Amino acid sequence: MARPGDNETNLPFPILVGDIGGTNARFALLVDVFAEPKQFPIVQTADFANIDDALQQCILDKSSVQPRSAILALAGPIEGDEVPLTNCPWVVRPRDMIANLGFEDVLLVNDFEAQALATASLDESDREKIGPGIERSAASRAVLGPGTGLGVAGLVHARHTWFPVPGEGGHVDVGPRSERDYQIWPFLEPIEGRISAEQLLCGRGIMNIYHAVSAADGIDAPLETPADVTAKALAQADRAAIETVSLFSTYLGRVAGDMAMIFMAKGGVFLAGGISQKILPALRGPEFRAAFEDKAPHSALLKSIPTYVVTHPVAALAGLAAFARMPDRFGVATEGRHWKR
Ligand SMILES: Nc1ncnc2c1ncn2[C@@H]1O[C@H](COP(=O)(O)OP(=O)(O)OP(=O)(O)O)[C@@H](O)[C@H]1O
Structure with missing residues (x-):
């Protein structure tokens, strides 16, 4: 020692x-x-x-x-x-x-190592819980942050010590699951043959989803920035924008659930990054948490894991x-x- x-x-x-x-x-x-x-x-x-x-x-x-x-x-x-x-x-x-x-x-x-360190010491007032889950103070955590890119890290708890695990988890492959996903996916542009989580879950990703949704429906896509899309969606003012943010929440829930399983993050999965705070009202909706828990045969495990949006400004x-x-x-x-x- x-x-x-x-x-x-x-x-x-x-x-x-x-x-x-x-x-x-x-x-x-x-x-x-x-x-x-x-x-x-x-x-x-x-x-x-x-x-x-x-x-x-x-x-x-x-x-x-x-x-x-x-x-x-x-x-x-x-x-x-x-x-x-x-x-x-x-x-x-x-x-x-x-x-x-x-x-x-x-x-x-x-x-994101720093974001992971933060998850061990955030007060109740620095985070908002989304959905159910059992709070466990001495258990591993994971953090995902959609911003300019998608940052991911784990915080493993072992030997009374917190070990941050930085990595490139934002670049994992993602694929279509629902019928609607299969309609939209052909309009997403692969990079060197694949779609990674970061192509959907960051500022640019919001635009990729928005353009794919619009193309799948054969409609114009006049909105120009991620902030425009989320503002229209939160104001319930544009159908494609609303669906974009709904799908973004679903895809974020799926990847967050994957990270929870990888790190056995019984201490919680934390959503950091600028975008999570900005779309907090959407993340409180059913899509994020439903996708997070939809992990047969491990749905019971996922239901027990709490999810949070980090609201601490720094x-x-x-x-x-x-x-x-x-x-x-x-x-x-x-x-x-x-x-x-
Ligand atoms: N209201 C909004 N809704 C959705 N996306 C937004 C909104 N405002 C900004 N963005 C997008 O968020 C991304 C920036 O994210 P964030 O603020 O987390 O920055 P960052 O990646 O942490 O970088 P930095 O630390 O340099 O500020 C940009 O892609 C931007 O277009």
Whole structure:
């Protein structure tokens, strides 16, 4: 058993935690293990040529307390000393951050790993339960987040420790099941011969479903953005948009149920990502949960598993903060992604 201070992941305070997506970067500072995280205004990645400028101008120049370490969650695989971000021209170079910005330690993790860490510590007020299910505090979880893409991760509970399992679960194959699916599927465009979950369950996926529904019915598809489609659907104002969001909820339920079975996620399946919060009224409808439970011969198991929409505005930061304060609670792998001065 590691003693306090022995752990590779006991980074020195003050610790800067950051969640860097394609469009937005969110940061908070933990002064010490007891203090509440101090959140900084959200940064648009497009406003800064690189991450070091953003950190200097938005964090370091604005705070009297200077961070000694940083834990950053990034969208994309972390390999080597230069990590390019998906959907954004920034490249994260931890060695430069240590040399130029005064950090002693930099740890990089995957963005959905941070979302997974968050699911272990979210309060009741930071999540909304969808449907039935038995709440179990010490059981594995899974998180799915439809946003610019579809992020997926597991959080395995073993040996009194939470182990985040990042992966590429958003890219699993999906296929038609209902009669209506078989009408729509021919109008979905395969990528290299297949349809993956991410082609349906993200912003672009909403448009793919909307266009396929419209094409199957031989009608025009005038709506131009995912936000237009969901707004029309939630206002009950457009038939194709309503069906699109209904199918999106069904497909999200199916994939969420698959992830629940893969991770034996008796602790719950959590829906993160920007889109889940925006279509919350639709996810409360019957489609999501019915599809989640429709997993013969394991329907009884799925019925017992709770599902939640994460409503915390910066859940990934909350997950990183929980880890920064109590690293021994979590089995976060640091090999190849922890840089020290
Ligand atoms: N009201 C809405 N309904 C449905 N989709 C939306 C809505 N508003 C934005 N989107 C879509 O959500 C996606 C962005 O998702 P999200 O806000 O989760 O960003 P992200 O992937 O976390 O990236 P970042 O962290 O850079 O902001 C885009 O594809 C966008 O078109």
